[in-house]
Every structure is written in C-alpha cells, then in structure tokens.
Amino acid sequence: MTEVHGSTDGDYEVAEYCGRLSCGKVIVQTAGRGRRREFCSETCRRGADREYKRAKGLVEHFERYLRKTRHEVAAYGRKAEVDGGFQTPDELAAVRLAAAAAVSRAQGILDFAGGEEDRFLDELRRLTVAVGPLVGTDSEGVRAEVS
Numbered sequence: 001m002t003e004v005h006g007s008t009d010g011d012y013e014v015a016e017y018c019g020r021l022s023c024g025k026v027i028v029q030t031a032g033r034g035r036r037r038e039f040c041s042e043t044c045r046r047g048a049d050r051e052y053k054r055a056k057g058l059v060e061h062f063e064r065y066l067r068k069t070r071h072e073v074a075a076y077g078r079k080a081e082v083d084g085g086f087q088t089p090d091e092l093a094a095v096r097l098a099a100a101a102a103v104s105r106a107q108g109i110l111d112f113a114g115g116e117e118d119r120f121l122d123e124l125r126r127l128t129v130a131v132g133p134l135v136g137t138d139s140e141g142v143r144a145e146v147s
Contacts, residue, residue: 020048100135103128 012031017024019038027037039045067089074088106128113121 018044020044020051022047022051096135099131103132103135107132 014029014031014036016027016029016036018027018040020040023040023044025040025044027040029036039048071088106124110121110125110128
C-alpha cells in the first residue's frame with residue numbers, strides 16, 4: 001500500500017508498509033531521488049530474509065515429497081482412483097509436446113491459407129495466438145495477421 005501526502009513536488013511524502021509480513025509498520029519517505037526503503041529496520045530486513053529462506057525451503061521439501069508420493073501412487077496403477085487424473089512428469093511432457101505439435105500444425109494451415117478471410121481461419125488465428133505462448137511455440141507471424 002502506498003499513500004501520498006503533500007501539495008508541491010518537493011513536499012510529497014510516500015507512506016509504505018514494512019516489507020516483512022509480520023511487522024507492518026509504516027515507513028514514511030519523501031518522494032524524490034534515491035532508493036526506497038523496503039523495511040523499517042535492519043532487524044526486519046534480516047528477519048524477512050530468514051523467513052523467506054525458511055518458507056522457500058519448506059516449499060521445496062513438500063514439492064519433493066509430493067512428487068515422490070505421486071510416483072508411488074502411479075506405480076500401483078490406481079492413479080485415477082486416488083488423484084482423479086494425476087499425470088507423471090513423462091505424461092505431462094508428452095501432452096505438452098502433442099499440444100505444441102497441434103499449434104504448429106494450425107500455424108502451418110494459416111500460413112498455407114495466406115490472407116484469405118474466413119471466419120474459421122480467423123478463429124484458428126485467435127486460438128493459435130492464445131495457446132501458442134502456453135505451449136512454447138512462436139506465433140509472431142500469426143499475431144501480425146490478427147492485428
């Protein structure tokens with residue numbers, strides 16, 4: 001949150017909150033040159049860094065544990081019962097590869113069609129522009145035609 005007080009350019013004061021989530025103190029700074037303070041004190045900066053590292057470590061630990069457990073469930077062959085459609089990393093890679101190939105085929109169709117105006121081609125262009133970045137294909141040529 002940022003609040004601005006003052007009437008002239010030199011009088012502006014910006015009120016921000018300390019970057020440490022557990023602190024929440026207001027830091028009042030004058031607008032102008034210089035680096036903005038993110039924390040109210042050096043203690044809060046060190047505490048926020050320590051809390052960040054602790055939280056990041058917990059996330060990494062539980063992600064590893066989740067991956068291991070999902071592989072164990074998949075090894076039993078009952079993944080549909082337990083997880084409702086969980087896919088292993090290999091299966092996800094295959095799905096992404098198939099999606100990228102489909103978008104590439106759609107881009108090829110659009111390139112072959114040229115500048116023809118057809119509502120189906122327009123819809124295919126929109127779909128390719130929307131989905132292309134998600135699957136990692138380059139749809140710059142199609143974006144230029146849609147604009």
